[in-house]
Amino acid sequence: MEIENAYITLPQGFIANGVHAGLKPNGNPDLALIASDRPAHVAGVYTSNLVKGHSLTRSISIIKSRDTVRGIVINSGNANACVGEKGESDATIMAESVAKELGADPSEILTASTGVIGSRLPLEKITSSIPGLVKNASSSEECGHLAERAIMTTDTQPKEVAATVSIFGKEITIAAIAKGSGMIHPNLATMISVFTTDANISQDVLQSMISDNVKDTYNRVSVDGDTSVCDMVVILANGASETPEITKDSEEYNVFKEAFHALCFDLAKMIASDGEGASKLVEVEVLGAKTANDAYLCVLAICRSPLCKTAIFGQDANCGRFITALGYSGADIDPDKINMSLCGLPVYQNGVALPFDEEIAKEKLSQHDILITIELNDGEYNDRMWTCDFTYDYVKINASYRS
Amino acid sequence: MEIENAYITLPQGFIANGVHAGLKPNGNPDLALIASDRPAHVAGVYTSNLVKGHSLTRSISIIKSRDTVRGIVINSGNANACVGEKGESDATIMAESVAKELGADPSEILTASTGVIGSRLPLEKITSSIPGLVKNASSSEECGHLAERAIMTTDTQPKEVAATVSIFGKEITIAAIAKGSGMIHPNLATMISVFTTDANISQDVLQSMISDNVKDTYNRVSVDGDTSVCDMVVILANGASETPEITKDSEEYNVFKEAFHALCFDLAKMIASDGEGASKLVEVEVLGAKTANDAYLCVLAICRSPLCKTAIFGQDANCGRFITALGYSGADIDPDKINMSLCGLPVYQNGVALPFDEEIAKEKLSQHDILITIELNDGEYNDRMWTCDFTYDYVKINASYRS
Numbered sequence: 001m002e003i004e005n006a007y008i009t010l011p012q013g014f015i016a017n018g019v020h021a022g023l024k025p026n027g028n029p030d031l032a033l034i035a036s037d038r039p040a041h042v043a044g045v046y047t048s049n050l051v052k053g054h055s056l057t058r059s060i061s062i063i064k065s066r067d068t069v070r071g072i073v074i075n076s077g078n079a080n081a082c083v084g085e086k087g088e089s090d091a092t093i094m095a096e097s098v099a100k101e102l103g104a105d106p107s108e109i110l111t112a113s114t115g116v117i118g119s120r121l122p123l124e125k126i127t128s129s130i131p132g133l134v135k136n137a138s139s140s141e142e143c144g145h146l147a148e149r150a151i152m153t154t155d156t157q158p159k160e161v162a163a164t165v166s167i168f169g170k171e172i173t174i175a176a177i178a179k180g181s182g183m184i185h186p187n188l189a190t191m192i193s194v195f196t197t198d199a200n201i202s203q204d205v206l207q208s209m210i211s212d213n214v215k216d217t218y219n220r221v222s223v224d225g226d227t228s229v230c231d232m233v234v235i236l237a238n239g240a241s242e243t244p245e246i247t248k249d250s251e252e253y254n255v256f257k258e259a260f261h262a263l264c265f266d267l268a269k270m271i272a273s274d275g276e277g278a279s280k281l282v283e284v285e286v287l288g289a290k291t292a293n294d295a296y297l298c299v300l301a302i303c304r305s306p307l308c309k310t311a312i313f314g315q316d317a318n319c320g321r322f323i324t325a326l327g328y329s330g331a332d333i334d335p336d337k338i339n340m341s342l343c344g345l346p347v348y349q350n351g352v353a354l355p356f357d358e359e360i361a362k363e364k365l366s367q368h369d370i371l372i373t374i375e376l377n378d379g380e381y382n383d384r385m386w387t388c389d390f391t392y393d394y395v396k397i398n399a400s401y402r403s
Numbered sequence: 404m405e406i407e408n409a410y411i412t413l414p415q416g417f418i419a420n421g422v423h424a425g426l427k428p429n430g431n432p433d434l435a436l437i438a439s440d441r442p443a444h445v446a447g448v449y450t451s452n453l454v455k456g457h458s459l460t461r462s463i464s465i466i467k468s469r470d471t472v473r474g475i476v477i478n479s480g481n482a483n484a485c486v487g488e489k490g491e492s493d494a495t496i497m498a499e500s501v502a503k504e505l506g507a508d509p510s511e512i513l514t515a516s517t518g519v520i521g522s523r524l525p526l527e528k529i530t531s532s533i534p535g536l537v538k539n540a541s542s543s544e545e546c547g548h549l550a551e552r553a554i555m556t557t558d559t560q561p562k563e564v565a566a567t568v569s570i571f572g573k574e575i576t577i578a579a580i581a582k583g584s585g586m587i588h589p590n591l592a593t594m595i596s597v598f599t600t601d602a603n604i605s606q607d608v609l610q611s612m613i614s615d616n617v618k619d620t621y622n623r624v625s626v627d628g629d630t631s632v633c634d635m636v637v638i639l640a641n642g643a644s645e646t647p648e649i650t651k652d653s654e655e656y657n658v659f660k661e662a663f664h665a666l667c668f669d670l671a672k673m674i675a676s677d678g679e680g681a682s683k684l685v686e687v688e689v690l691g692a693k694t695a696n697d698a699y700l701c702v703l704a705i706c707r708s709p710l711c712k713t714a715i716f717g718q719d720a721n722c723g724r725f726i727t728a729l730g731y732s733g734a735d736i737d738p739d740k741i742n743m744s745l746c747g748l749p750v751y752q753n754g755v756a757l758p759f760d761e762e763i764a765k766e767k768l769s770q771h772d773i774l775i776t777i778e779l780n781d782g783e784y785n786d787r788m789w790t791c792d793f794t795y796d797y798v799k800i801n802a803s804y805r806s
Contacts (some may be wrong), residue, residue, distance in 0.1 A: 051730030051738045082726055117723020120758030183710060224709045225628070225723070227731040253534035306627045306793075307586060307801055314802030320520020321629070324486055324586065327454030328630040336456045352487035353521030354670065390709075392795050395748065398710055399717030 002262065003173075006162035011173040011198040012384060013037045013240030017137035018150030021075030021129035023122060029150035033133050034194055035071030035102055040238035041378060042069045042110070043206035045214050054087030055080040055111035056230050058095070060290045062107055063234070067203045072110035072234065073133075074151050075126060076179070080113035081229050081383035082382045083120045090121045097127045101134035112151055114179065114192055114230050130327035148177040151192055154397055159270045163175045165259045167252045168243040174259055178267045182276035182398065184223035186300070186385070191271060193218070193233040195263070198257060200239035201246040202238070203376045208248065209257050210235055220385040222303040223275035224394070233259075270388035277393030281369050282312055285384045294331040295383035298374060301329030302387075309390035311387025312370055317361035319347040324370065339375040343367060405665065406576075410547025411564035414576040414601040416440045416643030420540035421553030424532035426480030426525060432553035435531060436536050438474030438505055443641035445472045445513070446609035448617050450634035457484040457490030458514035459633050461498070465510055466637070467485055470606045475513035475597060475637065476501045476536075477554050478529060479582070483516035484632050486523045493524045500530045500713035501546065504537035515595055551580040554595055557800055558584045562608050562673045568662045570655045571646045575602045577662055581636075581670045585679035585801065589703070589788070594674060596621070596636040598666070602659060603642035604649040611651065612660050613638055620667035620740055623788040625706040626678035627797070638663075659765065679794030684772050685715055688787045690781045694776035697734040698786035701777060704732035705790075712793035715773055720764035722750040743776040746770060762777065 009016045014036055019027035044055060044063050054074075055256035073094055080087050095109040102109070113121070126332040127403065137143055148158045162175035195210075210233060218233060239245075246252045273281035284302045289295035302308050305325045319340055326333060336351035343364035347356050370389075412419045417439055419431035447466050451458060458478075465472065476497055483490050498512040505512070516524070542548055551561045560567045565578035582595035598613075613636060621636060642648075676684035687705045692698035705711050708728045714721040722743055729736060739754035746767035750759050775794075 047731075049727065049730040050736060051726055079723070082723055082751070082754065082756050084753075112497055116721070117727060118721075118751070129429050183724075185731075226708050226710045226727065229723075229727050229730055305629050306797070307629045310801035311797065315801065318519070318521075320482070320485055320632075321586075323454055324452065324520060324629065324632050327452035328450075328588075333453060348485070348521070350487075351485065353485050390798060392798050394709070395716065395793060395795050395798060396714050398713035400719065 001164050003162040006160040007141050008034055008147050008160065008175050008177050008194065008196055009139040009144040010162045010175040011196045013198055013238045014196045015137040015139050015143065016141045016147035018131050018146030019034055019129050019133045020127040023075060029146055030075060030077040031129055031133055032074045032147040032150035033071060034139050034147055036236055036238040036396055037135060038238055039068035039070060040236035041067055041201060041203045041206055042234060042236055043203055043210050044232055044234035045210055045390045047227060047229060048298065049227050049229045051082065051229045051313065053079055053081035053230040055091040055113035056232055056266040058091045059110040059112060059232060059320060062110060064121055066107065068107040069110055070104040071238065072101060072112060074112040074192065076114050076151050076153050078115040078119055078121055079117045079230050080121050081117045083118065086120055090123050091383060093123060094126055097130040101131055110234065112192055112232055115227060120369060121141050141290065151177065151179045153179060154276050155179050155274055157274045159267055161263045162265050163259045163263055165255050167246065167255055170243045172241045172243060173197065174263060176263050176267060178271060180223065180271040181274050182223055183226040183228040184221055184271065185225045185227045186219040186222060191231055194236035197237045198240040199246055200241065201237045205248045206235055206248065208228055209260060213264050217268040221268045221272045222385065222387045225304045250362055269386055270350065272388050275388035276397045277391040278388030279391055280389040281311055282372065282387045283384065284372045285375045286376060287382045288378055289381040290332050290379035292381045294333065295381040297329040297331035298326050299385035301384045302372065303385045306390050309387065313389035313391045315362055315365035317342050317347055317365060319353055323348060326374065333376050334378055337377040340374045343371050404567050406565040406567065409563040409578055410544050411437055411550050411580050411599055412542040412547040412596065413562065413565045413578040414599045416516035416601055416641045418540040418542050418546065419550035420536050420546045421549030422532050422536045425528040426478060429550040432549055433478055433480040434532055434536055435477045436474060436501065436540050437550055437552040437599065438540065439639055441641055442471035442473060443639035444604060444606045444609055446469055446606055446613050446634055446635060446638055447637035448613055450630060450632060452630050452632045454485065456482055456484035456516055456633040456634045458494040458516035459635055461494045462513040462635065465513060465660050469510065471503040472513055472639065473505060473507040473511040475515060477515040477595065479517050479524055479554050479556050481518040481524055482520045482633050483524050486521065489523055492528050496526060497529055500533040501537060504534055513637065513693040515633065515635055517595055519663045531634060541691045554580065554582045556582060557679050558582050558677055560677045562670055564666045564669045566662045566666055568658050570649065570658055572643055573646045575644045575646060576600065577666060579666050579670060581674060583626065583674040583777055584677050585626055586629040586631040587624055587674065588628045588630045589625060594634055596670060597762060598638035600640045601643040602640050602649055603644065603646055604640045608649065608651045609638055609640055612663060616664045616667050620671040624671045624675045625788065625790045627641045628707045658693065672789055675791050679800045680794040681791030682794055683715055685790045685792060686787065688774045689779065690776045690785045691781055692784040693735050693782035695784045698784040700732040700734035701729050702786045702788035704728040705775065706788045709793050712790065716792035716794045718768040720745055720750055720768060722756055726751060729777065734781050737781055737792035740780040742780065746774050748806065
């Protein structure tokens, strides 16, 4: 059951906080902590960008070498990336400061970082803020929301979800936060997102679940075709519900996984909808492809196409642009079999543009949620991806991001 | 020797014209003819988009089945694409009308078309304009320029180039026109471009020359990552210079090819520079890649990245975005060996962002021509591609293209 007022500390045994350490010029929170009162099993997926941020690299190596962690410290406003060895030691120092306050080992503290790439972290500002960050952390709603606020970059909306499921006759909670909202594209992992749960579940099972579940959720979001060097999705499971262990392929696992998947799904849509400069959420579904990869290439081409995305912004039913994107997608398709509809209005059939009422099309495209349906009529594979429209504000945000 | 005031009828034996048939609402020329007074050897390269416009498909099949043509008729303002069998017959009718006026066979007249995809051509407007188009065609400078004006879509500048070379002791002329300026991306052919020459050269030699020469010119331009369904580059060689035949791998061939390549090079840069909404011409060079494909993937990723292109628009030396694009490009690179400079200013060395003077960076990026140099220090392969910046005007042009 999804929870309406969601925050990251809803699962038992978790505390969180967010403070302004001085990285964001606007005074918003920019340093977040999420921690468990006991060791939590941990699993994650990461960007496949060859260039990886120093804080991320450190977390990857921790998750490889140990089953449990105590928490994660995340800064926004300045990505710890592309600054060389200093970046590695800066991440370590951040973890050490948090570990000291928390009474944990530094290797139990994950690090993540997001913001402008290529500037060294203002470490003094961060380390001097950490004692307060940790001391005032709590399981309160306020602290939970603050942690989300502190990881946001160009996001205009916080992204917090949670659900409860009944397992072994007891209530288990999963919560998650995420930040978008630019430099986002699939198959290279995602954005920064943290899940907490009080379920009792091993690292291996968590890892397999998270790897499976990002495929049709986080990995089906494109904002601009660019993929960050700092992306990660991690889950911490601390077992505070004191239920028996959820083992792979059990009935309990399926219940848990379904709830987890629903949260991934919701966050993925939130990220697309709040893409940089977005005025619309666009869902592209492709039906009837020859292979799964053909279906994927088709949704990917449309979601990446500036021409399709500016047409949506302009509320212009320019179907030729969508068909063009399918044609160069690399997918094995038969152009003469393609049907297409925009928000349910048929605009293309058997490879030929249909006449349609421009007023009706305009009205359909004036909605916030846009559904583009492509029928390839060439096989049994489907796919679906979310993106947003391409607007003046995208250009505005990104032409002046550093200033 | 390049000619300053270039137009398509400079080579001997060619006539051209451009008229307003009523397809462009603004009254600009939208119907072009380029014709030779005698059969001209013909060769071409085409979009690799699986979806192909009807006028293009017809031209491809003509060039496959015969060595020579008499000319080409091109309309802008409405692409003849994605409208089914009517589109095929519309192209044929256009060619028949031109052939009749010209005293040629319809199969000697190529067809091309550009504009909004998915609306049937207003055939009546076109066929009623063709007699005047052909009758008033001439080799004059005015008629030559009119033909270029008539193929332009969102281009803000005409793109006309010409050169003379001395072969067999005689002067031979090559001229070309091209139109951009959106839906442009490499490796799928290019945009619409027509070359004329009075050289005496066979179809096979022309074909091999044009296929070779687009690789590092037309196929190294990206405006937006989208690739049209109507793209073609054709060359007509009518032998009117009455020189001996230029055979493959001869000294004369090399001279001719070099001049042809220089024209392709110039047009490719013009197309990037006049990309939709562009305020800057951006050249990306990648040096020292492990393989040719790695070098290509790197230039491609940067030229396609909305984040890199909005940074250039914002005159923001945000080197992290460029390094990020290299990281997800798919190229086999070592992030720790990367150097980068912007217009000669070093901003990144051995995988670490360098401190630089923001004022100097801003000044360099305020220039119109931007050079981004990436040294991978990992091998011997280089590549180079042109793009433009990503601006408010790109969004404006493409949010309202049909209206």
